[in-house]
Amino acid sequence: MDALNEALDQGFRQVPTDTARHLWSCPDAEFLAAARPDPAWPRHYFGPAYAALASRFAGGDTPASTQRDIDTILRIATDHLAPRPRILDIPCGTGRHANALAGEGFDVIGLDLQPDYLRTARADGRAAYAAADMRDLPIPTASIDLVLNMWNSLGYFLDAADEAATLSEFRRVLRPGGIVLVQQDLDAPAALEGRWVQHMKVPVGDGALLLLRQVPDAALGGLACLSWVMLPGQEPFQGPAFFLRLRDDAAWAREGEAAGFTRVSIARTPAGVVPHETLVLLHA
Numbered sequence: 001m002d003a004l005n006e007a008l009d010q011g012f013r014q015v016p017t018d019t020a021r022h023l024w025s026c027p028d029a030e031f032l033a034a035a036r037p038d039p040a041w042p043r044h045y046f047g048p049a050y051a052a053l054a055s056r057f058a059g060g061d062t063p064a065s066t067q068r069d070i071d072t073i074l075r076i077a078t079d080h081l082a083p084r085p086r087i088l089d090i091p092c093g094t095g096r097h098a099n100a101l102a103g104e105g106f107d108v109i110g111l112d113l114q115p116d117y118l119r120t121a122r123a124d125g126r127a128a129y130a131a132a133d134m135r136d137l138p139i140p141t142a143s144i145d146l147v148l149n150m151w152n153s154l155g156y157f158l159d160a161a162d163e164a165a166t167l168s169e170f171r172r173v174l175r176p177g178g179i180v181l182v183q184q185d186l187d188a189p190a191a192l193e194g195r196w197v198q199h200m201k202v203p204v205g206d207g208a209l210l211l212l213r214q215v216p217d218a219a220l221g222g223l224a225c226l227s228w229v230m231l232p233g234q235e236p237f238q239g240p241a242f243f244l245r246l247r248d249d250a251a252w253a254r255e256g257e258a259a260g261f262t263r264v265s266i267a268r269t270p271a272g273v274v275p276h277e278t279l280v281l282l283h284a
């Protein structure tokens with residue numbers, strides 16, 4: 001409990017219980033007015049509090065979900081690429097995929113915005129790491145076979161031009177025949193059509209609950225999101241508002257082509273199956 005409390009103190013802030021309760025249940029329009037994401041939200045949101053929470057719920061960055069991802073990546077690499085592809089994991093977070101893949105003998109580089117996460121990633125020592133923004137990759141042109149973008153790690157920018165710059169950078173670093181794998185556990189078409197479950201309440205240990213509310217914001221073209229952590233006997237901790245751009249198949253095709261990809265293929269878990277997974281492959 002103390003460790004979670006300490007982590008939440010770095011990035012989340014305590015709010016009155018009534019405020020959290022209201023934002024959790026108020027009409028969508030009112031929620032959207034309160035949950036305006038700051039364009040720089042990733043710098044505030046992805047810190048110690050996020051890292052402490054992410055490993056504490058099933059479907060988070062647990063060893064089981066990482067292993068499931070690794071199996072998926074190996075299957076896709078075998079199906080689409082020559083043996084021993086050179087891999088870029090962007091953003092790599094604390095290096096869970098990059099280190100596991102380096103352990104399998106792949107040449108892997110991981111990039112992320114957060115120096116703290118990179119320190120954790122480097123402690124494992126198996127992959128190479130550097131700090132970078134995904135809009136501007138410190139990677140030579142045509143040097144990578146597989147770009148990995150795992151766990152809802154695309155669609156953070158409020159400005160569509162930044163999204164386009166990111167996809168163009170992914171395309172630039174790929175060798176001919178290379179691919180980008182984008183993996184998400186949210187069903188974007190369902191969210192766009194209002195069928196996505198907008199309220200999530202999951203235990204995160206020590207009697208604490210993580211609450212997440214996501215509401216489609218047509219003006220921003222994505223989900224506006226707020227999260228809270230309820231700790232027994234304390235006022236709730238509220239995280240910074242965050243944003244996830246939603247792309248349906250047409251948007252993937254359009255934006256993939258604009259960035260210079262030759263083909264986009266998308267596989268989604270059938271409607272209604274939980275947990276959901278979307279796998280997008282962008283082919284150079």
Ligand SMILES: C[S@@+](CC[C@H](N)C(=O)[O-])C[C@H]1O[C@@H](n2cnc3c(N)ncnc32)[C@H](O)[C@@H]1O
Pocket residue numbers: 042046061090091092093094095096111112113114117132133134135149150151152153156
């Ligand atoms: C949801 S986490 C996923 C991390 C990793 N892919 C995983 O599956 O564990 C998103 C990551 O994106 C990083 N990030 C956010 N904005 C970024 C940017 N503009 N450039 C590079 N990394 C960024 C955050 O620091 C965080 O580590």
